[in-house]
Amino acid sequence: xxxxxxxxxxxxxxxxxxxxxxxxxxxxxxxxxxxxxxxxxxxxxxxxxxxxxxxxxxxxxxxxxxxxxxxxxxxxxxxxxxxxxxxxxxxxxxxxxxxxxxxxxxxxxxxxxxxxxxxxxxxxxxxxxxxxxxxxxxxxxxxxxxxxxxxxxxxxxxxxxxxxxxxxxxxxxxxxxxxxxxxxxxxxxxxxxxxxxxxxxxxxxxxxxxxxxxxxxxxxxxxxxxxxxxxxxxxxxxxxxxxxxxxxxxxxxxxxxxxxxxxxxxxxxxxxxxxxxxxxxxxxxxxxxxxxxxxxxxxxxxxxxxxxxxxxxxxxxxxxxxxxxxxxxxxxxxxxxxxxxxxxxxxxxxxxxxxxxxxxxxxxxxxxxxxxxxxxxxxxxxxxxxxxxxxxxxxxxxxxxxxxxxxxxxxxxxxxxxxxxxxxxxxxxxxxxxxxxxxxxxxxxxxxxxxxxxxxxxxxxxxxxxxxxxxxxxxxxxxxxxxxxxxxxxxxxxxxxxxxxxxxxxxxxxxxxxxxxxxxxxxxxxxxxxxxxxxxxxxxxxxxxxxxxxxxxxxxxxxxxxxxxxxxxxxxxxxxxxxxxxxxxxxxxxxxxxxxxxxxxxxxxxxxxxxxxxxxxxxxxxxxxxxxxxxxxxxxxxxxxxxxxxxxxxxxxxxxxxxxxxxxxxxxxxxxxxxxxxxxxxxxxxxxxxxxxxxxxxxxxxxxxxxxxxxxxxxxxxxxxxxxxxxxxxxxxxxxxxxxxxxxxxxxxxxxxxxxxxxxxxxxxxx
Numbered sequence: 113x114x115x116x117x118x119x120x121x122x123x124x125x126x127x128x129x130x131x132x133x134x135x136x137x138x139x140x141x142x143x144x145x146x147x148x149x150x151x152x153x154x155x156x157x158x159x160x161x162x163x164x165x166x167x168x169x170x171x172x173x174x175x176x177x178x179x180x181x182x183x184x185x186x187x188x189x190x191x192x193x194x195x196x197x198x199x200x201x202x203x204x205x206x207x208x209x210x211x212x213x214x215x216x217x218x219x220x221x222x223x224x225x226x227x228x229x230x231x232x233x234x235x236x237x238x239x240x241x242x243x244x245x246x247x248x249x250x251x252x253x254x255x256x257x258x259x260x261x262x263x264x265x266x267x268x269x270x271x272x273x274x275x276x277x278x279x280x281x282x283x284x285x286x287x288x289x290x291x292x293x294x295x296x297x298x299x300x301x302x303x304x305x306x307x308x309x310x311x312x313x314x315x316x317x318x319x320x321x322x323x324x325x326x327x328x329x330x331x332x333x334x335x336x337x338x339x340x341x342x343x344x345x346x347x348x349x350x351x352x353x354x355x356x357x358x359x360x361x362x363x364x365x366x367x368x369x370x371x372x373x374x375x376x377x378x379x380x381x382x383x384x385x386x387x388x389x390x391x392x393x394x395x396x397x398x399x400x401x402x403x404x405x406x407x408x409x410x411x412x413x414x415x416x417x418x419x420x421x422x423x424x425x426x427x428x429x430x431x432x433x434x435x436x437x438x439x440x441x442x443x444x445x446x447x448x449x450x451x452x453x454x455x456x457x458x459x460x461x462x463x464x465x466x467x468x469x470x471x472x473x474x475x476x477x478x479x480x481x482x483x484x485x486x487x488x489x490x491x492x493x494x495x496x497x498x499x500x501x502x503x504x505x506x507x508x509x510x511x512x513x514x515x516x517x518x519x520x521x522x523x524x525x526x527x528x529x530x531x532x533x534x535x536x537x538x539x540x541x542x543x544x545x546x547x548x549x550x551x552x553x554x555x556x557x558x559x560x561x562x563x564x565x566x567x568x569x570x571x572x573x574x575x576x577x578x579x580x581x582x583x584x585x586x587x588x589x590x591x592x593x594x595x596x597x598x599x600x601x602x603x604x605x606x607x608x609x610x611x612x613x614x615x616x617x618x619x620x621x622x623x624x625x626x627x628x629x630x631x632x633x634x635x636x637x638x639x640x641x642x643x644x645x646x647x648x649x650x651x652x653x654x655x656x657x658x659x660x661x662x663x664x665x666x667x668x669x670x671x672x673x674x675x676x677x678x679x680x681x682x683x684x685x686x687x688x689x690x691x692x693x694x695x696x697x698x699x700x701x702x703x704x705x706x707x708x709x710x711x712x713x714x715x716x717x718x719x720x721x722x723x724x725x726x727x728x729x730x731x732x733x734x735x736x737x738x739x740x741x742x743x744x745x746x747x748x749x750x751x752x753x754x755x756x757x758x759x760x761x762x763x764x765x766x767x768x769x770x771x772x773x774x775x776x777x778x779x780x781x782x783x784x785x786x787x788x789x790x791x792x793x794x795x796x797x798x799x800x801x802x803x804x805x806x807x808x809x810x811x812x813x814x815x816x817x818x819x820x821x822x823x824x825x826x827x828x829x830x831x832x833x834x835x836x837x838x839x840x841x842x843x844x845x846x847x848x849x850x851x852x853x854x855x856x857x858x859x860x861x862x863x864x865x866x867x868x869x870x871x872x873x874x875x876x877x878x879x
Contacts, residue, residue, distance in 0.1 A: 151164060153242060153246055158186060159253065160185070160186055160187050160249075160250050161246040161249050162184060163184040163243065164183040164185075165181070165182065166179055167182045167191075167232045167243070168180075168232065168233035168234070169232060170232075174686065180192065181193070181195045181197065182232075184206075184246055184250065187207060187250045187253065187254045188203050188206065189203065189206060189223065189230075189247070191203075191230075204223060206223075206251045207251060207254035207255060208225050209223050209225045209251070210225070211223055211244060212224065213244065218237040218240070219233050219235065219237055219240050220232070221243075485859055485860070485862070486862065486865050487865055488864040488867075490613075490614055490632065492868070493614050494614075496795055496867075496868075497609050498791040499609070501790075501791055505784045505789075506783060506784060507769060508769065508771055508783060509775045509776075509778070509783055509811055510811060511812055512771070512774040512775055512813075514815045538819055539819045542595065542810065543594070543595055543776045543778075544596075544807050544808075544810045545595045545785060545807070546595050546597070546604070546801050546804070547595050547598055547619075547627050547642070547644065548598050548602065548603070548604035548617040548801055549606075549617075550595055551604075551615075551627060551629040551642065552617070552785060553584070553587050553781065553785070555608070556583075556584070556586070556587055556781040557583040557586070557763065558580075558608075558612075560576050560579055560580040562612070564576035564665070565665055565667065570668070570706060571706055573665070573670060574701050574704075574707075574729055575738045575740070575750060576762070577672050577699055578708035578710055578727065578740065579748055579762045579763050581674050581699055582697060582725055582744050582763075586744055586763075586765040588693070589691070589723075589745050589765075590691070590773075590777040591691070591776065591778075592681050592689045592691060593776060596806070596822075597625055598619035599829050600621070601618070601619060601845070601846065601876055601878050602619045602800075602801060602804070603617065603618045603799045603800055603846075603863075604800060605617075605863070605867070611633075612633045612634065613631055613632060613633035614632060614633075615631035616847060616859070617630075618848050620845040620848050620857050622829070622833070622843075627641065628641045628642075628845070628848040628857040628859075629642070630848075630858075635665065635667065636663060636664065636665050636666060637664050638662065638663050638664075639662050639858055641857045642658075642659045642676075643659050644656070644657050645657075648684070650684075651684060652680055652682045652683075652684060653680065653681045653684050655678065656678055657675075657676035657677075657679075659676075659856070660673050671702045673700055674699040674700070675697070677693050677697055679691065680692055680694070692714065692722070695712055696709060697709075697711075697712065697727075698710075704731075704732060705731075706729070706730065706731050707730055708727060708729045708730075709727055710727030711726050711727060712725050713725070722743075723743040723744055723746070725742055725748060726740065726741055727740035728740065737752070738750050738751065738752060738753065741759075746764070747763060747764040748763040750762050766779055766781070768780070786808075786811060788802040795870060797875045798872060798878075798879070799876065799878055805821040805825070806819075806821035809821055825878070828879075846875070847860055847861075847862065847863045
């Protein structure tokens with residue numbers, strides 16, 4: 113009943129709408145109506161103004177003004193992306209809006225209601241006046257008559273939806289679209305009316321009756337829109353079904369024709385055999401000569417046998433069809449089984465290749481002779497460190513981070529999509545550390561390796577190594593500035609007698625920039641090469657570290673490998689910068705086959721998953737033994753699934769000093785990396801990072817001098833490389849070499865022995 117009554121209103125409205133569109137020519141682009149190039153103002157079928165054209169719409173401070181297509185009809189202002197855009201991007205009912213004119217701007221004005229605001233701009237002041245007059249006229253006309261009065265006046269008959277009678281689907285869908293747009297206009301009216309009623313309702317009892325009427329009208333409009341959409345869907349589905357039925361009929365007809373041809377062929381062959389072998393007899397039992405030569409001599413008997421033979425042939429054909437179908441199904445099953453076996457064999461071969469590769473990696477590590485490369489014992493190196501001075505290392509940098517601003521936007525505007533490591537950055541955008549010193553930061557939590565060595569269980573050792581791999585990211589929190597790129601041949605040594613290890617790093621390649629590192633303690637050996645790739649995407653910077661990290665325990669022979677995950681700095685140009693690491697860190701013990709898999713999650717909506725890590729430690733058979741959970745920025749816990757004990761905290765991020773925010777967000781460990789105490793001066797080669805002038809100037813607050821020094825040493829490096837190329841020679845690193853299989857850089861030995869003699873005469877002067 114409701115649909116029928118509302119249909120009485122709907123059809124005249126749709127018809128009037130379509131008639132108005134045809135008469136006023138709004139289906140085509142409107143032409144100017146004056147020499148000023150203004151859009152044409154017309155009157156619709158309801159007497160309301162109709163106007164359309166391009167206006168400038170304010171979007172945001174980032175994007176500014178954007179050109180949009182606006183259309184005024186039936187008292188509603190609709191806007192689209194462009195003139196051909198079929199989708200309405202928003203609408204305002206002018207009955208409930210306030211129009212504000214900016215007197216300081218002759219072409220700008222604002223349309224505002226309680227929930228939405230539009231800032232618009234025209235090309236000329238005359239065009240603005242034309243639009244505002246049309247808005248005011250529509251608003252005045254709408255104020256005099258409400259949508260419910262129009263609805264009541266139009267419910268005087270029952271009609272069917274006219275688009276269902278269109279001859280083709282395309283025309284029907286166009287007609288349906290016009291109907292839906294009419295519904296949308298009415299729907300906007302009713303929603304605004306409801307909002308106005310609720311806002312003005314100081315006495316709920318007095319306003320309840322009016323509110324219920326408005327709600328009923330709103331519900332009716334929703335039902336009608338749904339009905340139109342359902343009819344459109346049914347129409348499309350009906351066309352699809354008809355098309356499919358047509359295809360099925362053609363296919364069935366072809367099969368029937370082929371089947372009839374086969375049957376007819378077999379029937380003819382059967383008739384021929386019957387003519388030769390079955391003669392007809394006469395009434396007296398003798399064989400008629402005529403019957404022996406032709407089946408037509410006894411038509412009754414011959415026709416019966418032909419009929420039986422034909423039926424037998426058809427039955428035989430049906431049996432053949434069933435047999436063919438069974439054969440087809442059987443072949444498909446056999447094909448699936450064959451594919452499954454091939455897939456299993458492929459996976460088995462892949463597993464075998466992976467195992468062979470891992471065995472090759474393990475043997476290669478042994479073959480590369482990564483241990484005992486220096487005659488100077490580790491303990492003797494520790495003796496060169498002043499224990500008292502080491503215990504009193506600095507806890508803050510000489511100067512705070514420079515407050516001098518720099519236009520990062522101007523510098524990076526032409527760098528979108530490029531590798532930023534190949535771009536020369538101003539010193540003020542860097543932190544006073546190099547990538548070589550960043551390698552040493554991996555060992556801030558080296559006590560986790562000591563705990564691993566002390567464990568007798570290989571799975572527990574793997575768990576500690578896995579947490580150590582993730583804990584290395586704890587010192588990166590809030591650190592958005594890029595480290596200095598090392599010069600070719602630059603070195604950095606780090607000795608920590610309290611943690612019990614020593615480390616040497618060298619920049620072994622400039623294009624691409626590759627840093628190699630080697631660290632050792634009495635219990636373990638670590639080596640790696642790091643080549644950092646990155647991409648600047650305009651608002652974010654992604655960093656992709658490549659290069660395998662290797663660790664071997666001296667006593668047990670456990671050999672571990674893992675890779676770094678992706679790092680991303682967000683809001684590089686606009687907004688508050690923040691950093692995250694995401695990806696899967698897989699740590700494998702190649703001796704036992706055990707695997708630790710830790711997933712570093714990306715930040716989701718409402719900060720979900722921010723800094724979070726989740727992982728498991730599984731044995732060689734794939735059975736989970738430990739669960740790992742926590743945040744790399746705070747703490748990580750481990751749950752032993754074998755004993756089902758309470759979760760144990762394995763890692764907690766070291767506290768940072770209160771002045772860290774003013775000093776590049778460095779933790780204490782990072783603050784001490786570039787310190788140059790007096791006791792180190794006789795032992796360091798002149799290639800050590802601590803002697804680098806541009807970095808030292810930045811640390812001391814001399815920003816301008818740092819930039820000058822940076823340009824000077826980079827130019828010096830370019831000249832040295834050109835001389836080397838002109839002489840036909842290749843650069844060879846001093847302390848590292850390619851391994852036997854030429855797959856990575858490994859320590860060549862000799863640094864600690866040379867350090868002990870304090871003889872650095874053959875070391876180049878790179879600064």
